[in-house]
Amino acid sequence: MVDDTLLETRHLTKEFAGFVAVNDVSLRVRRGTIHALIGPNGAGKTTVFNLLTRFLPATHGQILYRGEDITHARPAEVARRGLVRSFQISAVFPNLTVLENVRVALQRKLGTSFHFWQSERSLDALDERATELLAQVDLASHRELLAVELPYGRKRALELATTLALEPELLLLDEPTQGMGHEDVGRVTALIQRVARDRTVLMVEHNLSVVADLSHVITVLARGSVLAEGPYADISRDRQVLEAYIGSAEPEAAV
Ligand SMILES: Nc1ncnc2c1ncn2[C@@H]1O[C@H](COP(=O)(O)OP(=O)(O)OP(=O)(O)O)[C@@H](O)[C@H]1O
Numbered sequence: 001m002v003d004d005t006l007l008e009t010r011h012l013t014k015e016f017a018g019f020v021a022v023n024d025v026s027l028r029v030r031r032g033t034i035h036a037l038i039g040p041n042g043a044g045k046t047t048v049f050n051l052l053t054r055f056l057p058a059t060h061g062q063i064l065y066r067g068e069d070i071t072h073a074r075p076a077e078v079a080r081r082g083l084v085r086s087f088q089i090s091a092v093f094p095n096l097t098v099l100e101n102v103r104v105a106l107q108r109k110l111g112t113s114f115h116f117w118q119s120e121r122s123l124d125a126l127d128e129r130a131t132e133l134l135a136q137v138d139l140a141s142h143r144e145l146l147a148v149e150l151p152y153g154r155k156r157a158l159e160l161a162t163t164l165a166l167e168p169e170l171l172l173l174d175e176p177t178q179g180m181g182h183e184d185v186g187r188v189t190a191l192i193q194r195v196a197r198d199r200t201v202l203m204v205e206h207n208l209s210v211v212a213d214l215s216h217v218i219t220v221l222a223r224g225s226v227l228a229e230g231p232y233a234d235i236s237r238d239r240q241v242l243e244a245y246i247g248s249a250e251p252e253a254a255v
Contacts, residue, residue, distance in 0.1 A: 003067070006031045006170055006200050007052070007083070012061035014047050014224075021047045023224035024061070029170065029217075034192070034201045036211045039221035040244055045204040048221070049172055052202075053085050054078050065170070082169030086176070092159055094148035098139055101147055101158060102130040105165035129165075137161045137191055153184030157191060164195060171195070173203035177210050189213055212236070220244070 007029040014022040022044045029035045037045050050056040052063060054075045063071045065083055073081075092101055106126050134140050137157040142150065147158060156176065163171065176192060177185045189210050192201065196214075205211050211218060212232045220228045220235060222244040228235055235241055 004031045005029070005064075006066060007202065008064040009048075009052075010062040010064070012048070012051060012063065013059050014044075014051055014056060015059045020224050022051065025221070025224075025226055027219060027226070029200060029202050031200050033216040034196050034203070034214045036215040036218045037202065037204045037221060038206070038208070038211055038218060039227070042223075043221040043244075044224040045221055046174070047224075049085060049174055049204060052078075052083065052172065079166065082167070083172070084163055084166050084168035084170070085172040085174060086160055086163040092147045092155060092162065095146055097144055097146055098134065098150070098158055099127075099130055099143040102133050102161050102165055103127070105162035106130060106133075109166050133161045133164055136164065136195065138187070151184075153180050153187060156180070156184075156188060160191065160195065168199060170200045170202060173201060173205070175204055175206060177205065177207050185210060 005028050007027070009025055009027045012022055012025040012027075013020065025044075025048060027048075037048060039045055047056065051058050054070070054073055054077075058071060061071070062069060065078070065081060070078055070081070070083075079085075093104065096104065103126055106129055131140070131143075134143055137160050139154065139157055139161065142154060147155065150158060160176075173192065177188050180188065185207065192203070192214055195201075203214075215232060218230065218232055218235045219226055220238075220241050227244055228238045228241050230238075
């Protein structure tokens with residue numbers, strides 16, 4: 001049987017001075033899926049992301065990416081292997097244009113040792129790829145605007161384009177619709193669906209209707225531990241999940 005697990009954690013645990021923020025979390029993210037990590041405030045979602053990107057060292061447990069142990073890898077090494085968190089490396093420069101921002105991200109991916117952009121032809125290739133990426137996130141018509149001039153939702157789309165420039169195989173999205181109005185939420189949801197066609201996505205998201213629309217699998221964390229896992233239809237009826245969210249079992253009110 002083909003093993004389609006792209007990312008796996010085994011008994012992943014993180015303690016902060018004796019406080020267990022992530023407790024024995026074993027996850028499997030399958031290739032080609034959109035996998036959501038949800039849970040009430042303080043459940044440990046951000047800490048799990050920080051462990052996966054190696055921003056924080058794990059106290060116990062293991063992280064395997066494509067079957068290889070990355071528990072002790074450096075953050076840059078993890079990103080280089082294709083596990084990239086949006087907004088991690090990809091800062092948006094406010095006074096560069098939209099196009100320039102994507103070009104900078106592409107140049108960074110190529111590295112400074114490789115004198116790629118010194119030739120005209122290479123620069124053209126870079127522009128071509130930047131144009132493709134902008135089209136993917138619906139920013140083609142905004143390419144000459146300064147990043148600072150973009151409305152909030154569009155700025156997040158630009159951040160996504162600069163992340164895609166790094167060619168992630170597994171894209172970690174940290175609350176992609178946070179702080180957005182209804183219209184932007186719809187646009188970003190569609191965008192995630194599009195970029196996930198040829199990638200795997202693991203996302204932390206508070207907006208449960210976005211989670212319902214996008215996710216193949218949902219893992220619910222509560223107080224650092226996995227409480228439930230499955231498709232939305234199952235999760236939204238799970239009594240323990242409902243209780244963790246609102247302390248009662250009223251499905252409509254919670255999920
Ligand atoms: N550096 C740290 N030192 C001590 N405690 C921490 C640290 N980082 C996180 N915690 C604690 O770990 C727990 C989990 O936090 P985390 O931010 O991972 O939760 P979360 O699920 O992402 O929450 P939210 O949805 O509010 O962002 C919280 O109780 C938090 O206070």
